[in-house]
Amino acid sequence: MFKFLFKRLLVLVPVFFGVTLVAFGFIRALPGDPVEVLAGERGVTPERHAELMAQLGFDKPMWQQYLSYVGDVLQGDLGTSLITNRPVVEEFFELFPATAELGLCAILFAILLGIPAGIIAAVKRGSFVDQGIMSLSLVGYSMPIFWWGLLLIILFSNTLNLTPVSGRLSFLFDVEPVTGFMLVDTLLSDEEGSFWNALHHLVLPSVVLGTIPLAVIARQTRSAMLEVLSEDYVRTAKAKGLSPVRVIAVHALRNAMITVITVIGLQVAVLLAGAILTETIFGWPGIGKWIIFSVFSRDYFAVQGGLLLIAVSVMAVNLIVDLLYGLINPRILH
């Protein structure tokens, strides 16, 4: 187990350096710089521009800037935002729980619906149910996130008046942030009804963000189950006199999960990309919105740091997935 974990961690080292390089290069490849953006329409004289750039350290050669950036990162310093003048880490972790909460609910929605749908489709292979589920999943996969989000807002918020249009919590409630996860914080607070309110706010964004992963998970579960259901050991399980539910849910599903888990891990990256759009549509105060704003204001340090932290969280999730994979598939660990 530890050897397995150590190997996985070792692989992350080159990935980490790759990410710092991309994050560093990407924002500098964009035209414009922070001084220009800060100066706005009034503009700034070339002398003053050069002076300010030198003050921020952007006059040095690229490789020097990169080395000092990596050096700082290794010491745990992601720099200070050029716009708000606050440490990037602080800003990030203030907003991250909102995105994490949304992402977690979205992936839960996708898993809880996608896996059963995939199993049913596989077991009822070729039936109308199977064709229905697979057509729906294709629609879900092809649906542009922003359009899907707007459709749901029109139906559920405007027409049916069931859910709020945006935000995380109604202004009527005053909930103290403890964990940053609104569902937890509202439970901890003594504001009555605030939990339900937070839940109402969370439903639509979670559905919107979870739709593509849901479609992918359902399809993957179906194909993995189809493969597994024709295996000899499934026949053995039936020959033992086990009930169909046990044969499918225990003997077949455990094997099918090996591939499904991998796909779920990969979906987390898709989820974070989707979060940027979803947060914008639903006015969700998370990382997605923040990073977009930082890109537009050429806030080099915020973008570098933000991308790096997002990448690290994706790596962490995939590490957990790898460990789960080892737990499910004994051929890895034993």
Added chain:
Amino acid sequence: MALLDICNLSVEFATAHGALKAVDGVDLKLDEGEIVAIVGESGSGKSVAMLALMGLLPWTAKVTADRMLFDGQDLLTMSAKQRRKIIGKDISMIFQEPMTSLNPCFSVGHQISEVLAQHFGGSRRSHKARTIELLQQVGIPAAETRLKAYPHQLSGGMCQRVMIAMMIACQPKLLIADEPTTALDVTIQAQILELLVELQQANGMALVLITHDMAVVAETADRVVVQYAGQQVEQRAVKDLFENPRHPYTQALLRALPEHSQGELLNAIPGVVPGQLDRPVGCLFNPRCEHVQEHCRQTPPTRNEDILCHYPLPLAGQKP
């Protein structure tokens, strides 16, 4: 009363080219403690007939029979739920590929105790002692430490032993072994067969042995059923059959044994078992039969004295 009484069992598969008759009118009667071997080339419907008995065929298969009684109970009319109480408990089956027939995700102990928990109730844990006993019974050394082993950590022979332990766990009255040694090394084959016969005698269960290996048949079985292209062509006591085969196919099969070869070449049977699309008119064996007559090419034979042939070979000492 016979333990197993199957009459006129047929299995059809719906395929894109119409119905495929994999098993065609098979009869099988089996007494308690009896060993019957089913022999025949690949594609002769041996496994399918037994899978039909177990109820393990996919839904594309249509199983029909005049009678299918096990221990006095009618398997044809009982519900799937009732049948699952018998399957794995009173009738169980061992398969050809031990490595793929065990679930790779569960430990050996889990898979054996699961069957005990299913049929005798209780938790899997409560059957630990019996599981160890079973592993010892099938000759697995250090049984207690093997409980936590996964199938990929065991050799093919060991996997087959585990499979056997799993399938005799509930002391079945009937064990079906579907080519249990085909996928194993020659040295292991003898051990596994020996084990099966040993267990059969110790538990007094009936054994159906599906095999290609005539030597195995001669050594172990009481009675032999010969199948060809889904049909049952001959059914006799082992000694009679080996001394005096009456169906031309049986004769050809026996002649194909290495010990009967003359010179360097084995006596092969020319041609192959007919498939779905090239079934001959008349007797199904007629294109490959060396005793074929015009009548055989026109009319399908009916079974007479358990032999499916217009012109059975004569009994020893009798004139044709």
